[in-house]
Amino acid sequence: MNNNIPFLPGGLEQYNLLKKNVDLKDKIILILGFGAEQIALQMTAYAKAVIIAVSTNEELLATRLKMSGKPKISVRLMSFDVTDFSDEAVDVIYSQGALSSDIRNKILKELHRIIKPDGTLCSGEVVSLKEESPQFVKDIWDRSGMNCLFISNLEKNYTDKNFNIVSSKELNFTLKAYYNAAAEIIKRGMKNISPEDLKVQRKVVNQLQHEVHAFQKLGGNKYIGFKTLILSKVVVNEEE
Incomplete structure (x- = not known):
């Protein structure tokens, strides 16, 4: 696995x-989720500050150790x-797989609220x-706590939450390498695997075992995809 490519x-x-569509110079960037450390490092070449938000203590420890002194x-x-x-504290929010959950809309x-x-x-x-x-695909997602939308409904889900589509791209082809x-x-x-990563990666790999089997052996590539959206904020007048 190439260490320069995020897992x-x-x-x-x-x-x-993102780089093709957005100027990151002097921006305050929030990254949601574990595993994007390589991307965070690349962002520091342009950004004013990069904040990585994680949701468990194990992820916090592992990420802090890897990013120490950066x-x-x-x-x-x-x-x-x-x-x-x-309110309106962040210029760019970056999520690569962190929002496919039951609380996506929340x-x-x-x-x-927090984006400028x-x-x-x-x-x-x-x-x-x-x-x-x-x-078998539903079972995998349920086991991983994921709530995955039909690809044709993804954009509408975001526009319904007051975001405009700037650009989008289907990245299904990246899943084979993943x-x-x-x-x-x-x-x-x-x-x-480094000690700081071991606890987190063990949990991730346990979840991935079923996904790998489904994708490689059961034809999961016909059912599982990945799509990225670049979105701007629709400013809502609260008095309306």
Whole structure:
């Protein structure tokens, strides 16, 4: 596995799409979720500050150890639907797979609150490629606590929450490399993984075992996809 490529669905393609559409110079950037450390490091070449928000103590410890001494980067523990940011505090919010959950809409409401009026939300989500997924795919997502939308409904879900679509891209092709990397980690039995990553990666890999089997052996590639959206904020007049 290439250490310069984040171990996330979408690989580097999502970040490349963001850079193509948004000037990151002197921006305050919030990254949601564990695993995007390589992207955070690249962002520091442009950004004023990069904040990584994670949701568990294990993720907090692992991320802080890896980012220790890195300029411009801070790591915080918080619930994504109830953050500790003030209104309109962030220029760019970056999520690569962190919003595919049952509380997606609550999170989007919170992100709308904390993003600046001229800010950008870059969100990539695991999606269903079929309107009705087979039971083995549903079981995998239920086991992982994921609520994945049908790909054709993804954009509307965001526009209904007061965001405009600036750009979008289907990144289904990145999943083969992602699951191949997961299979490689599973095969080598968690060897060569740093101690700070071990607890978090063990949990991730346990979840991924079923996904890898489904994707590689059961034809899951026909049903599981990934799509990234670049969005601007719709400023809502509260008096309306």
